[in-house]
Amino acid sequence: MKDSLEMEQPILTDQPLSWWKKSLNIRTACLYLLPSFFLFAVFLFYPMAKTVYLSFFLTDQQGIANVFVGLENYQYLLQSESFRKSIKATILFVLYTVPTGVMIALALALLTNEKVKGIGIFRTMYASTMGVSVAASSVVWLFLFHPSIGFFNKIITAIGGESVSWLLDPSWALVSISVTTIWMNIGFSFLILLGGLQNIDEQLYESAKIDGASYLYKLRRITIPMLSPTLFFVLTVSLINAFQTFGQVDILTQGGPSESTNVIVYSIYREAFVNYQFGTASAQSVFLFLCILIVTIMQFKFGEKKVHYQ
Amino acid sequence: MKDVELTHLSKSYDMQTEVLSDISVSIHAGEFFVLVGPSGCGKSTMLRMIAGLEDITEGTLTIGQKKVNDLHPSKRDISMVFQNYALYPHLSVEENIVFGLSVKKVPKTQRKKRCHRVAKMLGLTDYLNRKPRQLSGGQRQRVALARAIVNESPICLMDEPLSNLDAKLRAQMRSEIKQIQRQLNITMIYVTHDQVEAMTMGDRIMILNEGKIQQVGPPIDVYNAPANEFVAKFIGSPPMNLAKATIYPDNQTLSVVGRIHLQLPPEDIQRMGTKEVTIGIRPEHLQLATSESQQPGSSKFEVKVSHVEVLGNETLLNFEFAEGNWQAKWNGQWRVNVGDIVPLSLHYSAICLFDTTTGNMIKQPTQNEQHLIQGVSI
Numbered sequence: 001m002k003d004s005l006e007m008e009q010p011i012l013t014d015q016p017l018s019w020w021k022k023s024l025n026i027r028t029a030c031l032y033l034l035p036s037f038f039l040f041a042v043f044l045f046y047p048m049a050k051t052v053y054l055s056f057f058l059t060d061q062q063g064i065a066n067v068f069v070g071l072e073n074y075q076y077l078l079q080s081e082s083f084r085k086s087i088k089a090t091i092l093f094v095l096y097t098v099p100t101g102v103m104i105a106l107a108l109a110l111l112t113n114e115k116v117k118g119i120g121i122f123r124t125m126y127a128s129t130m131g132v133s134v135a136a137s138s139v140v141w142l143f144l145f146h147p148s149i150g151f152f153n154k155i156i157t158a159i160g161g162e163s164v165s166w167l168l169d170p171s172w173a174l175v176s177i178s179v180t181t182i183w184m185n186i187g188f189s190f191l192i193l194l195g196g197l198q199n200i201d202e203q204l205y206e207s208a209k210i211d212g213a214s215y216l217y218k219l220r221r222i223t224i225p226m227l228s229p230t231l232f233f234v235l236t237v238s239l240i241n242a243f244q245t246f247g248q249v250d251i252l253t254q255g256g257p258s259e260s261t262n263v264i265v266y267s268i269y270r271e272a273f274v275n276y277q278f279g280t281a282s283a284q285s286v287f288l289f290l291c292i293l294i295v296t297i298m299q300f301k302f303g304e305k306k307v308h309y310q
Numbered sequence: 311m312k313d314v315e316l317t318h319l320s321k322s323y324d325m326q327t328e329v330l331s332d333i334s335v336s337i338h339a340g341e342f343f344v345l346v347g348p349s350g351c352g353k354s355t356m357l358r359m360i361a362g363l364e365d366i367t368e369g370t371l372t373i374g375q376k377k378v379n380d381l382h383p384s385k386r387d388i389s390m391v392f393q394n395y396a397l398y399p400h401l402s403v404e405e406n407i408v409f410g411l412s413v414k415k416v417p418k419t420q421r422k423k424r425c426h427r428v429a430k431m432l433g434l435t436d437y438l439n440r441k442p443r444q445l446s447g448g449q450r451q452r453v454a455l456a457r458a459i460v461n462e463s464p465i466c467l468m469d470e471p472l473s474n475l476d477a478k479l480r481a482q483m484r485s486e487i488k489q490i491q492r493q494l495n496i497t498m499i500y501v502t503h504d505q506v507e508a509m510t511m512g513d514r515i516m517i518l519n520e521g522k523i524q525q526v527g528p529p530i531d532v533y534n535a536p537a538n539e540f541v542a543k544f545i546g547s548p549p550m551n552l553a554k555a556t557i558y559p560d561n562q563t564l565s566v567v568g569r570i571h572l573q574l575p576p577e578d579i580q581r582m583g584t585k586e587v588t589i590g591i592r593p594e595h596l597q598l599a600t601s602e603s604q605q606p607g608s609s610k611f612e613v614k615v616s617h618v619e620v621l622g623n624e625t626l627l628n629f630e631f632a633e634g635n636w637q638a639k640w641n642g643q644w645r646v647n648v649g650d651i652v653p654l655s656l657h658y659s660a661i662c663l664f665d666t667t668t669g670n671m672i673k674q675p676t677q678n679e680q681h682l683i684q685g686v687s688i
């Protein structure tokens with residue numbers, strides 16, 4: 001050990017550091033970044049650039065850019081009745097799913113954060129929707145919503161109500177999809193929120209207990225503020241998820257009836273792969289990207305003030 | 311003012327092993343009562359039972375003659391300081407301090423007044439608008455303290471409040487907490503694993519080991535007359551030296567591994583009634599043997615020094631004795647080298663004797679250095 005130190009020292013001090021040696025840190029860093037940069041480039045940066053590029057063109061059926069049309073694709077979108085409907089459906093869908101989903105997940109997390117025997121069973125149960133694929137759960141809900149043999153209508157008719165065409169009635173279809181989505185997303189939100197709750201020091205509650213604080217008082221003045229970073233994260237992720245919903249729409253309603261569930265990602269899919277209008281589909285994608293970007297930025301700007309980070 | 315009384319209190323978390331067993335003690339109103347013991351002995355559990363944060367498995371707890379076993383913590387007239395302070399990180403210092411008052415719906419102006427009074431007392435006035443994370447460890451400790459005393463509860467519970475502070479700050483906070491307790495005349499129940507804190511702060515201390523009371527009493531009494539070997543080793547720094555010894559009633563001597571021979575008074579031999587004992591001697595009672603220290607009842611023996619620590623005005627000598635490491639503490643600075651042979655003497659009046667089988671004390675030392683200042687006039 002001692003010998004090797006004595007051997008190396010003269011080399012280090014006598015010769016000036018070469019460029020090759022000085023840049024060692026940078027080169028190491030680049031080496032670490034390379035794999036993820038490569039993946040990002042192939043699966044994110046390139047498609048994004050290509051999408052923006054395509055949105056200025058008319059394309060043929062293979063999606064090859066043919067004629068440069070400038071902003072015409074965007075103009076067309078803004079005048080399109082169908083696109084306006086799609087935006088309305090998306091906004092409604094976000095409003096239906098995000099607040100309700102996060103609230104339910106929070107309520108479940110609060111419930112299961114209590115120290116009760118066998119609470120682990122409930123925690124596993126509530127988190128389990130995370131493990132079910134969109135396709136599988138959509139199929140299950142398809143059966144639940146079935147007009148004649150579906151579980152919901154069976155119950156409604158059993159108690160003397162009139163059966164509802166869940167997925168076929170334009171005024172119900174979006175609600176039905178929202179319910180499905182809330183159910184599917186609860187697992188994730190629940191798990192993250194429960195983790196956040198368990199991170200709060202138990203002694204804070206004990207101290208409040210000695211002061212005589214009620215459950216609601218503790219919830220308002222300790223739990224919610226302490227949980228705010230987690231809540232904020234869950235809210236952001238849920239929002240982005242809601243904007244990008246596709247699978248359940250495709251399986252349950254295919255955007256119908258009368259475009260009432262034609263949320264924007266589904267509309268993009270239809271435009272591109274059913275109507276072969278890659279140009280307008282790309283324009284819609286860019287539009288969606290900008291929407292999510294703006295909403296997320298706004299959320300960070302306004303939300304961050306109310307969030308308490310440790 | 312209310313006494314806190316524990317009667318045959320027991321606690322078991324799993325209904326099989328007892329974490330605390332048969333604790334009976336009465337804590338007087340206005341007293342500084344320290345609960346001390348090694349970590350894991352059940353101190354926090356006992357404190358939390360008094361606070362009402364932990365169920366009482368068996369026995370009764372009364373506060374001011376009233377049985378409070380099932381009373382909600384907020385109705386017990388207590389305040390509590392937690393080991394890691396339990397400050398609300400998202401609230402300012404002021405909001406932290408008045409949290410309890412807000413819960414109790416104390417009017418805002420009064421809240422502010424009381425907060426400022428307490429903040430002044432603890433030197434926190436300049437920090438009221440800061441968040442806990444912007445404070446140093448010592449300041450956080452003060453906020454926790456302020457939060458406890460602003461409620462003006464007659465009983466204050468503290469669970470190792472100083473264990474996160476550095477030594478210097480700890481010494482300062484010790485005296486500060488003690489002063490506040492005296493000034494406000496609150497009953498303090500203070501948990502610590504540090505015997506120095508126990509010795510310096512407590513009016514009375516209770517030594518706990520493995521869930522059982524070892525001894526209760528004023529610190530000096532505990533130091534002078536430890537009830538058993540555990541207390542003898544636990545209280546005092548450096549700890550008391552212990553070794554196995556045998557009594558020979560025939561020639562009335564006590565012998566420690568054939569190296570120390572002490573003459574015993576006959577009445578002591580009769581009273582103790584056992585031959586296998588453990589001898590205990592405080593390091594300060596092992597002094598250098600001189601010609602005048604050779605008096606009846608004392609014994610001289612030589613040891614080989616294995617380690618020396620000079621602490622400014624006192625010197626600690628370490629040496630191997632009877633399969634253990636013993637220490638002697640001498641006043642002043644002594645030039646002793648490792649490996650030196652040093653003659654030591656000890657007197658029968660200075661030693662403790664414990665029954666080896668039970669560990670209980672059977673003879674307490676009678677020679678204690680007690681000094682009184684009497685009739686001082688200026």
Ligand SMILES: Nc1ncnc2c1ncn2[C@@H]1O[C@H](COP(=O)(O)OP(=O)(O)O)[C@@H](O)[C@H]1O
Nearest residue numbers: 323324329347348349350351352353354355356
């Ligand atoms: N919530 C609990 N559940 C089960 N055992 C516990 C719990 N809290 C403490 N104990 C056990 O009780 C014993 C005493 O713990 P504690 O009172 O915290 O000790 P101390 O404060 O003296 O270090 C320890 O052996 C510990 O493992």
Ligand SMILES: [Mg+2]
Nearest residue numbers: 353354355470
């Ligand atoms: Mg403890």
